[in-house]
Amino acid sequence: MAQAPALAAPPRFRGRLPVRRFMRTIRDNSVATYGEEAFEREVIVRKLLWARYLVMNAPAGIEHVLLRNADNYRKSPVARRLLEPALGKGLLTSEGEDWRRQRRIMAPAFDHRSLVSYVPVMAEATQALLARWDRLPDGSTLDIAAEMMRLTLAIIARAMFSTDAEEVGPAVEAAVTRYQFEVRPSILDLLNLPEWLPRAGRRSWRSIFTEVDHLIERMIAREPRSGVQPSDLLSRLIAARDSETGRTMSAQEVRDQVVTIFMAGHETTSLALTWTWYLLAQHAAEEARFHAELETRLSGGDPTFEDVARLDYTRMALQESMRLYPPAHTMSRQALADDEVAGHRVRKGSLILIVPWVVHRHRMLWDRPEVFDPERFTPARSAERPRFAYIPFGGGPRICIGASFAMTEAAIILGMIGRRYRLRLVPGFPVEPVGLITLRPRRGLQMILERR
Numbered sequence: 452m453a454q455a456p457a458l459a460a461p462p463r464f465r466g467r468l469p470v471r472r473f474m475r476t477i478r479d480n481s482v483a484t485y486g487e488e489a490f491e492r493e494v495i496v497r498k499l500l501w502a503r504y505l506v507m508n509a510p511a512g513i514e515h516v517l518l519r520n521a522d523n524y525r526k527s528p529v530a531r532r533l534l535e536p537a538l539g540k541g542l543l544t545s546e547g548e549d550w551r552r553q554r555r556i557m558a559p560a561f562d563h564r565s566l567v568s569y570v571p572v573m574a575e576a577t578q579a580l581l582a583r584w585d586r587l588p589d590g591s592t593l594d595i596a597a598e599m600m601r602l603t604l605a606i607i608a609r610a611m612f613s614t615d616a617e618e619v620g621p622a623v624e625a626a627v628t629r630y631q632f633e634v635r636p637s638i639l640d641l642l643n644l645p646e647w648l649p650r651a652g653r654r655s656w657r658s659i660f661t662e663v664d665h666l667i668e669r670m671i672a673r674e675p676r677s678g679v680q681p682s683d684l685l686s687r688l689i690a691a692r693d694s695e696t697g698r699t700m701s702a703q704e705v706r707d708q709v710v711t712i713f714m715a716g717h718e719t720t721s722l723a724l725t726w727t728w729y730l731l732a733q734h735a736a737e738e739a740r741f742h743a744e745l746e747t748r749l750s751g752g753d754p755t756f757e758d759v760a761r762l763d764y765t766r767m768a769l770q771e772s773m774r775l776y777p778p779a780h781t782m783s784r785q786a787l788a789d790d791e792v793a794g795h796r797v798r799k800g801s802l803i804l805i806v807p808w809v810v811h812r813h814r815m816l817w818d819r820p821e822v823f824d825p826e827r828f829t830p831a832r833s834a835e836r837p838r839f840a841y842i843p844f845g846g847g848p849r850i851c852i853g854a855s856f857a858m859t860e861a862a863i864i865l866g867m868i869g870r871r872y873r874l875r876l877v878p879g880f881p882v883e884p885v886g887l888i889t890l891r892p893r894r895g896l897q898m899i900l901e902r903r
């Protein structure tokens with residue numbers, strides 16, 4: 452068997468990191484805090500002074516928390532406090548009846564019919580990117596992370612809000628990047644201290660989104676409020692009435708929902724694409740299979756929904772890429788009442804971490820976990836695995852609402868670009884995955900465009 456190339460990952464260590472180094476590392480790159488034992492055990496307990504975290508790696512335990520006993524868990528205060536300054540109380544951060552109402556309102560924008568209607572938007576935006584690339588000299592170098600970010604942002608803006616990203620795109624992109632690099636979990640949150648203790652920085656985190664807020668206010672103000680059939684998500688949000696109370700959403704609620712969809716709906720997908728380009732560039736045989744599939748299953752024109760459904764190897768490569776580099780690398784929950792998870796007692800208020808970065812590289816769940824092998828995701832081999840061993844989109848009632856959107860979009864983008872270009876990593880470029888709110892390449896991803 453050929454030697455597989457070493458993939459970018461933080462160095463592993465045995466034992467525990469000393470407290471100060473742990474604190475520094477968790478705020479700089481949270482996935483670098485997991486030592487060898489995390490990838491070998493079903494459960495590890497992390498203690499930080501008095502705070503105790505259960506890191507749950509057993510698929511049955513993950514299924515219990517996310518699905519079977521999901522009512523007993525809410526998003527953890529750390530996660531909420533990291534996200535709320537930006538997202539307010541949108542679908543990603545709300546709980547209970549509020550969340551259920553929001554999910555009901557949003558669901559039609561993600562059903563099969565809507566998804567099929569987004570395909571031309573996805574293809575058109577990718578054509579525009581290709582037209583721009585085609586004007587560059589062959590062999591040009593680009594930051595593919597930034598290119599993918601801009602493309603997925605244009606797509607989400609047009610698909611969900613019928614808005615040209617030129618208007619809101621740069622502000623959202625700048626805010627998301629700044630937010631990711633400036634916002635860190637507070638030590639008070641990591642220590643699970645009471646919510647009433649003041650945390651530094653909240654107000655300045657909020658201000659990162661001021662310009663985005665103004666642009667969204669303008670978008671909302673332009674939208675006709677009554678007498679028209681809701682066509683896109685924004686008009687649906689404005690028109691939505693609670694079936695029980697008849698209440699419509701306040702301007703603040705609509706704003707929170709729009710920012711949530713903008714943020715959750717482009718960055719993760721762009722990272723999945725970025726990591727896939729990186730992996731394909733490191734693996735010549737797999738890359739050749741990917742290109743061969745595109746030759747036979749895509750014409751030169753815009754792909755349809757049915758064309759995308761036939762891109763089996765492309766989809767497998769994407770799934771394998773989200774195994775190795777899950778854009779949403781960590782989920783965290785807090786228990787509302789005492790419970791037992793995978794044989795471990797969980798007290799009311801305890802924190803549970805579900806870490807796709809660890810679960811997806813776990814030695815008990817995966818053969819040669821550090822090796823890129825899209826064949827793991829043939830339907831037959833996927834069926835052999837416990838369902839919660841692979842959780843790039845989470846699971847249970849809070850599963851990602853945009854999972855099908857993201858998979859379709861990513862396959863279209865990979866397919867259309869891959870048919871025209873081969874992307875090569877700039878030799879010696881330092882690739883470093885860094886776990887902030889999402890899993891990003893620290894310095895972007897400089898790649899060379901080679902026309903095929």
Ligand code: HEM
Pocket residue numbers: 526542543544554607711712715716717719720723777778779782783842843844845846848849850851852853854856857
């Ligand atoms: C590859 C791309 C994506 C990945 C890896 C991803 C990952 C996730 C994960 C793991 C969750 C669950 C978080 C938790 O349980 O704590 C989630 C939730 C969510 N995602 Fe995604 N996502 C992606 C794309 C999208 C897209 C395209 C959209 C919207 C267009 C979206 C919107 C949301 C929303 C609104 C939620 C909250 C759902 C709820 O709580 O009801 N995501 N996503």
